[in-house]
Amino acid sequence: MAWLEITIDTTAEKIDSVVTNLTARGFSDLVIEDQEEFETFLEENRAYWDYVDEELQERLQGLSRIKLYLEDTDTAGMKRLEAEVQRLGLTMKSAPLPETNWEESWKDSYPPQEIGEKLIVLPYWLADQAGDRLPVILDPGLTFGTGAHPSTQMVMETMEAVVNPGFHCLDLGSGSGILSIAALRLGAESAVGIDIDPKAEDIARENAAYNGYAAPEFTALTGNVTEDKALMESLAAKEYDLVLVNIVADVIIGLAPILPGFLGEHTTLICSGILDVRLEDVKAALKNAGLTVTMVKEKEDWRCVAAKR
Secondary structure: OOEEEEEEEOOOOOHHHHHHHHHHOOOOOOEEEEHHHHHHHHHHOHHHOOOOOHHHHHHHOOOEEEEEEEEOOOHHHHHHHHHHHHHOOOEEEEEEEOOOOHHHHHHHHOOOEEEOOOEEEEEHHHOOOOOOOEEEEEOHHHOOOOOOOHHHHHHHHHHHHHOOOOOEEEEEOOOOOHHHHHHHHOOOOEEEEEEOOHHHHHHHHHHHHHOOOOOOOEEEEEOOOOOOHHHHHHHHOOOOOEEEEEOOHHHHHHHHHHHHHHOOOOOEEEEEEEEHHHHHHHHHHHHHOOOEEEEEEEEOOEEEEEEEO
Protein backbone atom coordinates (compact mmCIF):
# COMPACT_ATOMS: atom_id res chain seq x y z
CA MET A 1 0.00 0.00 0.00
CA ALA A 2 1.43 3.39 -1.04
CA TRP A 3 0.71 6.62 0.80
CA LEU A 4 0.91 10.32 0.11
CA GLU A 5 2.10 12.85 2.67
CA ILE A 6 0.12 16.07 2.28
CA THR A 7 1.32 19.35 3.78
CA ILE A 8 -0.99 22.35 4.23
CA ASP A 9 0.63 25.66 5.06
CA THR A 10 -1.32 28.08 7.25
CA THR A 11 -0.67 30.62 10.02
CA ALA A 12 -0.61 30.46 13.81
CA GLU A 13 -3.82 32.53 13.91
CA LYS A 14 -5.69 30.21 11.54
CA ILE A 15 -4.31 26.80 12.45
CA ASP A 16 -7.00 25.90 15.01
CA SER A 17 -9.87 26.78 12.68
CA VAL A 18 -8.22 24.88 9.82
CA VAL A 19 -7.90 21.79 12.00
CA THR A 20 -11.57 22.13 13.01
CA ASN A 21 -12.69 22.38 9.39
CA LEU A 22 -10.57 19.45 8.23
CA THR A 23 -11.74 17.27 11.11
CA ALA A 24 -15.37 18.11 10.34
CA ARG A 25 -14.84 16.83 6.80
CA GLY A 26 -13.43 13.50 7.91
CA PHE A 27 -9.69 14.23 8.02
CA SER A 28 -9.00 13.37 11.65
CA ASP A 29 -5.44 11.99 11.73
CA LEU A 30 -3.61 15.28 11.56
CA VAL A 31 -0.05 16.19 12.51
CA ILE A 32 0.28 19.80 13.66
CA GLU A 33 3.63 21.57 13.40
CA ASP A 34 3.29 25.02 14.92
CA GLN A 35 5.95 27.08 16.66
CA GLU A 36 3.53 28.96 18.93
CA GLU A 37 1.72 25.81 20.10
CA PHE A 38 5.05 24.11 20.77
CA GLU A 39 6.32 27.06 22.83
CA THR A 40 3.04 27.24 24.76
CA PHE A 41 3.31 23.55 25.56
CA LEU A 42 6.87 24.05 26.81
CA GLU A 43 5.87 26.96 29.01
CA GLU A 44 2.93 25.12 30.56
CA ASN A 45 5.09 22.08 31.34
CA ARG A 46 8.30 23.87 32.33
CA ALA A 47 8.58 21.92 35.60
CA TYR A 48 9.21 18.65 33.78
CA TRP A 49 12.45 19.38 31.96
CA ASP A 50 15.55 21.51 31.90
CA TYR A 51 16.14 21.36 28.16
CA VAL A 52 14.40 21.04 24.82
CA ASP A 53 15.59 19.71 21.50
CA GLU A 54 17.23 22.74 19.86
CA GLU A 55 17.14 21.06 16.45
CA LEU A 56 13.38 20.60 16.79
CA GLN A 57 12.98 24.23 17.84
CA GLU A 58 14.93 25.36 14.79
CA ARG A 59 12.81 23.19 12.48
CA LEU A 60 9.63 24.70 13.91
CA GLN A 61 10.85 28.29 13.69
CA GLY A 62 8.11 30.32 12.00
CA LEU A 63 6.16 27.20 11.02
CA SER A 64 2.41 26.73 11.07
CA ARG A 65 1.42 23.73 9.02
CA ILE A 66 -0.67 20.61 9.07
CA LYS A 67 0.27 17.20 7.68
CA LEU A 68 -1.96 14.27 6.89
CA TYR A 69 -1.68 11.02 4.99
CA LEU A 70 -3.90 9.45 2.32
CA GLU A 71 -3.60 6.27 0.30
CA ASP A 72 -2.47 7.15 -3.20
CA THR A 73 -5.58 5.39 -4.56
CA ASP A 74 -7.97 7.53 -2.50
CA THR A 75 -8.90 9.90 -5.33
CA ALA A 76 -12.22 10.82 -3.72
CA GLY A 77 -10.49 11.78 -0.47
CA MET A 78 -7.90 13.81 -2.35
CA LYS A 79 -10.57 15.73 -4.31
CA ARG A 80 -12.49 16.43 -1.11
CA LEU A 81 -9.31 17.67 0.58
CA GLU A 82 -8.30 19.85 -2.38
CA ALA A 83 -11.74 21.45 -2.42
CA GLU A 84 -11.63 22.22 1.31
CA VAL A 85 -8.09 23.62 1.17
CA GLN A 86 -9.10 25.85 -1.76
CA ARG A 87 -12.22 26.98 0.11
CA LEU A 88 -10.04 27.98 3.08
CA GLY A 89 -7.77 29.98 0.78
CA LEU A 90 -4.73 27.83 1.53
CA THR A 91 -2.25 25.84 -0.51
CA MET A 92 -1.09 22.27 -0.16
CA LYS A 93 1.51 19.95 -1.61
CA SER A 94 1.77 16.17 -1.66
CA ALA A 95 4.67 13.77 -1.87
CA PRO A 96 4.74 9.97 -2.12
CA LEU A 97 6.04 8.01 0.85
CA PRO A 98 8.16 4.90 0.28
CA GLU A 99 6.28 1.66 0.84
CA THR A 100 7.02 0.53 4.38
CA ASN A 101 5.69 -1.99 6.85
CA TRP A 102 4.72 0.69 9.36
CA GLU A 103 3.60 -1.87 11.95
CA GLU A 104 7.15 -3.22 12.17
CA SER A 105 9.45 -0.42 10.96
CA TRP A 106 9.30 1.51 14.27
CA LYS A 107 11.17 -1.35 15.89
CA ASP A 108 14.27 -0.40 13.90
CA SER A 109 14.65 2.61 16.20
CA TYR A 110 15.31 0.39 19.22
CA PRO A 111 18.42 -1.73 18.67
CA PRO A 112 20.17 -3.46 21.59
CA GLN A 113 22.15 -1.00 23.74
CA GLU A 114 25.21 -2.20 25.59
CA ILE A 115 25.70 -0.07 28.70
CA GLY A 116 28.75 -0.21 30.90
CA GLU A 117 30.60 -3.51 31.21
CA LYS A 118 27.72 -5.78 32.18
CA LEU A 119 24.30 -4.55 31.08
CA ILE A 120 22.40 -4.57 27.82
CA VAL A 121 19.01 -2.94 27.23
CA LEU A 122 16.84 -4.97 24.88
CA PRO A 123 13.38 -4.40 23.41
CA TYR A 124 11.17 -7.34 24.29
CA TRP A 125 11.23 -8.73 20.72
CA LEU A 126 15.04 -9.13 21.01
CA ALA A 127 14.98 -10.57 24.52
CA ASP A 128 17.12 -13.55 23.52
CA GLN A 129 20.03 -11.45 22.22
CA ALA A 130 21.74 -10.62 25.51
CA GLY A 131 24.83 -12.71 24.85
CA ASP A 132 27.00 -12.75 27.97
CA ARG A 133 25.53 -9.49 29.31
CA LEU A 134 22.78 -8.96 31.87
CA PRO A 135 19.56 -8.15 29.99
CA VAL A 136 17.25 -5.29 30.88
CA ILE A 137 14.18 -6.04 28.76
CA LEU A 138 11.69 -3.26 28.01
CA ASP A 139 8.72 -2.39 25.87
CA PRO A 140 10.16 0.82 24.37
CA GLY A 141 6.84 1.62 22.74
CA LEU A 142 5.67 2.58 26.23
CA THR A 143 8.42 5.24 26.50
CA PHE A 144 9.17 6.62 30.00
CA GLY A 145 12.86 5.71 29.70
CA THR A 146 14.52 3.35 27.23
CA GLY A 147 18.19 3.65 28.20
CA ALA A 148 19.11 5.76 25.17
CA HIS A 149 19.66 8.98 27.13
CA PRO A 150 23.11 9.75 28.58
CA SER A 151 21.61 10.51 32.01
CA THR A 152 20.15 7.00 32.31
CA GLN A 153 23.28 5.39 30.93
CA MET A 154 25.47 7.13 33.52
CA VAL A 155 23.28 5.89 36.36
CA MET A 156 23.47 2.33 35.06
CA GLU A 157 27.23 2.56 34.62
CA THR A 158 27.61 3.86 38.17
CA MET A 159 25.31 1.15 39.50
CA GLU A 160 27.61 -1.54 38.11
CA ALA A 161 30.31 -0.39 40.53
CA VAL A 162 27.95 0.15 43.47
CA VAL A 163 25.28 -2.57 43.60
CA ASN A 164 26.11 -5.65 45.64
CA PRO A 165 24.07 -8.84 46.12
CA GLY A 166 21.28 -8.33 48.62
CA PHE A 167 20.95 -4.59 48.08
CA HIS A 168 17.62 -2.86 48.65
CA CYS A 169 16.96 -0.01 46.22
CA LEU A 170 14.59 2.95 46.02
CA ASP A 171 14.00 4.59 42.64
CA LEU A 172 12.33 8.03 42.85
CA GLY A 173 10.87 9.00 39.48
CA SER A 174 11.10 5.44 38.22
CA GLY A 175 9.40 5.93 34.84
CA SER A 176 9.72 2.71 32.84
CA GLY A 177 11.36 0.94 35.77
CA ILE A 178 14.60 0.56 33.83
CA LEU A 179 16.87 1.44 36.77
CA SER A 180 15.04 -0.78 39.23
CA ILE A 181 15.27 -3.67 36.78
CA ALA A 182 18.97 -2.98 36.24
CA ALA A 183 19.54 -3.02 40.01
CA LEU A 184 17.84 -6.41 40.29
CA ARG A 185 19.87 -7.76 37.36
CA LEU A 186 23.04 -6.61 39.13
CA GLY A 187 22.11 -8.63 42.22
CA ALA A 188 19.88 -6.40 44.31
CA GLU A 189 17.38 -8.27 46.46
CA SER A 190 14.57 -5.75 46.04
CA ALA A 191 13.68 -2.50 44.32
CA VAL A 192 10.85 -0.04 44.90
CA GLY A 193 9.99 2.31 42.03
CA ILE A 194 7.78 5.34 42.59
CA ASP A 195 6.54 7.92 40.09
CA ILE A 196 4.00 10.74 40.16
CA ASP A 197 2.44 9.55 36.90
CA PRO A 198 -0.01 6.66 37.45
CA LYS A 199 0.71 5.36 33.93
CA ALA A 200 4.32 4.80 34.95
CA GLU A 201 3.30 2.37 37.68
CA ASP A 202 1.62 0.01 35.20
CA ILE A 203 4.40 0.42 32.66
CA ALA A 204 7.15 -0.30 35.19
CA ARG A 205 5.30 -3.34 36.48
CA GLU A 206 4.86 -4.65 32.93
CA ASN A 207 8.53 -4.12 32.10
CA ALA A 208 9.56 -5.87 35.32
CA ALA A 209 7.42 -8.84 34.27
CA TYR A 210 9.34 -9.07 30.97
CA ASN A 211 12.41 -9.66 33.14
CA GLY A 212 10.73 -12.15 35.45
CA TYR A 213 10.34 -9.78 38.40
CA ALA A 214 7.27 -9.10 40.50
CA ALA A 215 6.54 -8.20 44.13
CA PRO A 216 8.25 -8.51 46.54
CA GLU A 217 11.35 -8.24 44.33
CA PHE A 218 9.94 -5.24 42.47
CA THR A 219 7.24 -2.95 43.78
CA ALA A 220 5.76 -0.12 41.68
CA LEU A 221 3.98 2.78 43.36
CA THR A 222 2.33 6.06 42.37
CA GLY A 223 2.79 9.15 44.52
CA ASN A 224 4.62 12.37 45.28
CA VAL A 225 7.00 12.02 48.22
CA THR A 226 7.32 15.79 48.65
CA GLU A 227 3.56 16.23 49.18
CA ASP A 228 2.39 12.92 50.64
CA LYS A 229 3.80 12.77 54.16
CA ALA A 230 2.35 9.33 54.87
CA LEU A 231 3.96 7.92 51.73
CA MET A 232 7.30 9.51 52.56
CA GLU A 233 7.24 8.12 56.09
CA SER A 234 6.27 4.68 54.83
CA LEU A 235 9.17 4.61 52.39
CA ALA A 236 11.64 6.14 54.85
CA ALA A 237 10.79 3.46 57.41
CA LYS A 238 12.67 0.94 55.29
CA GLU A 239 16.42 0.73 54.85
CA TYR A 240 17.95 1.20 51.43
CA ASP A 241 21.46 0.59 50.17
CA LEU A 242 20.89 2.60 47.00
CA VAL A 243 18.58 5.53 46.21
CA LEU A 244 18.17 6.65 42.59
CA VAL A 245 16.85 10.00 41.33
CA ASN A 246 17.06 10.30 37.54
CA ILE A 247 14.78 13.23 36.72
CA VAL A 248 15.87 16.87 36.12
CA ALA A 249 17.83 19.38 38.18
CA ASP A 250 14.87 21.37 39.48
CA VAL A 251 13.12 18.23 40.75
CA ILE A 252 16.30 16.95 42.39
CA ILE A 253 16.75 20.33 44.09
CA GLY A 254 13.16 20.19 45.31
CA LEU A 255 13.69 16.67 46.66
CA ALA A 256 17.04 17.43 48.29
CA PRO A 257 15.70 18.42 51.75
CA ILE A 258 13.90 15.09 52.18
CA LEU A 259 16.48 12.79 50.56
CA PRO A 260 18.49 12.29 53.78
CA GLY A 261 15.40 10.64 55.25
CA PHE A 262 15.85 7.75 52.82
CA LEU A 263 19.60 7.38 53.39
CA GLY A 264 21.34 5.30 55.99
CA GLU A 265 24.97 5.52 57.01
CA HIS A 266 26.10 3.37 54.08
CA THR A 267 23.46 4.28 51.48
CA THR A 268 24.60 5.61 48.11
CA LEU A 269 22.48 8.27 46.41
CA ILE A 270 22.77 8.60 42.63
CA CYS A 271 21.22 11.65 40.95
CA SER A 272 21.15 12.22 37.20
CA GLY A 273 19.31 14.14 34.49
CA ILE A 274 21.42 17.19 35.35
CA LEU A 275 22.55 19.55 32.60
CA ASP A 276 26.15 20.71 33.02
CA VAL A 277 24.98 24.29 33.64
CA ARG A 278 22.87 23.10 36.58
CA LEU A 279 25.48 20.91 38.25
CA GLU A 280 26.59 23.45 40.85
CA ASP A 281 22.97 24.19 41.78
CA VAL A 282 22.34 20.50 42.44
CA LYS A 283 25.57 20.07 44.38
CA ALA A 284 24.72 23.07 46.54
CA ALA A 285 21.23 21.72 47.25
CA LEU A 286 22.63 18.34 48.27
CA LYS A 287 25.25 20.01 50.47
CA ASN A 288 22.60 22.16 52.15
CA ALA A 289 20.67 18.97 52.88
CA GLY A 290 23.69 17.59 54.74
CA LEU A 291 24.94 15.29 52.00
CA THR A 292 28.44 14.91 50.59
CA VAL A 293 28.96 14.55 46.85
CA THR A 294 31.42 11.71 46.30
CA MET A 295 31.45 11.48 42.50
CA VAL A 296 30.56 13.44 39.38
CA LYS A 297 30.23 11.60 36.08
CA GLU A 298 30.04 13.34 32.70
CA LYS A 299 28.56 12.37 29.35
CA GLU A 300 27.94 14.93 26.62
CA ASP A 301 26.10 17.89 28.27
CA TRP A 302 24.81 15.78 31.15
CA ARG A 303 26.06 15.12 34.66
CA CYS A 304 25.44 12.38 37.20
CA VAL A 305 26.41 12.69 40.85
CA ALA A 306 26.73 10.24 43.70
CA ALA A 307 26.40 11.35 47.31
CA LYS A 308 26.29 10.00 50.86
CA ARG A 309 25.27 11.25 54.27
